[in-house]
Amino acid sequence: MTAAPTRTGTPTPVPATVRLSVLLWLTAITAGAAEVLVRLLLPEPPTPAQLWARFAIYTALAVLVLALHTGRGAVRWAVAVLLGGIGTLSLVVEPATWLLAGGSPTAFLATADGPTLLVTGLRVAHIAAVLVALTLLFRPTASEFFRRH
Known part of the structure; x- marks a missing residue:
């Protein structure tokens, strides 16, 4: 991802913000x-x-993410909506529902087995990466890059 042609x-x-976001x-x-x-x-x-x-979806999303280097605004918005919006919602609905139903994080952590804790850690890392990637995608330098293309 070294250069993308502008409209001219x-x-x-x-x-760097776009490269790190990718x-x-x-x-x-x-x-x-x-996690799967x-x-x-x-x-x-x-x-x-x-x-x-799942793996078909992940492959398609990876191709979409790699297209960010082209500078196309439509790709940026597709990534933001699909991964940053819908994807994030799909990651937080289950734990949020569990918490609202009275789930106890302390009790969960005390009784969870290794694979369950690993799934939880991967989910947290997944969400953190999405939030930072989404933020970087709309930083001024990234916005200028997408505006030029």
């Missing part, structure tokens, strides 16, 4: 994929169809 055809370097988006996708694999160790593992669907 002149290549411009991809700003790296963090890919980190989030990797954490999601790892760790879930295979749990009492109710994902089915082969669920695994296939």
Whole structure:
């Protein structure tokens, strides 16, 4: 990701904020994929169809994220809405519902087995990577880069 052509055809370097955002988006996708694999160790593992669907989605999202270096505003908004919006919502609905139903984080941590704790850690890392990646994607240098293309 060294340069993307502008509307005039002149290549411009991809700003560090966009490069780091891409790296963090890919980190989030990797954490999601790892979480699915760790879930295979749990009492109710994902089915082969669920695994296939997840990895197809992760592959498509990775391709979309890698397209950010082109500087196309539509790609930035697609990543922001799909991964930053819908994806984040899908990650927090389950734990938020559990907390609202009276779940105790302390009791959970005291009784969770290794794979469950690993899934939880991967989910936290996933969400953190998404939040930082999304923030970087809309920093002034990133916005200027997308505005030029």
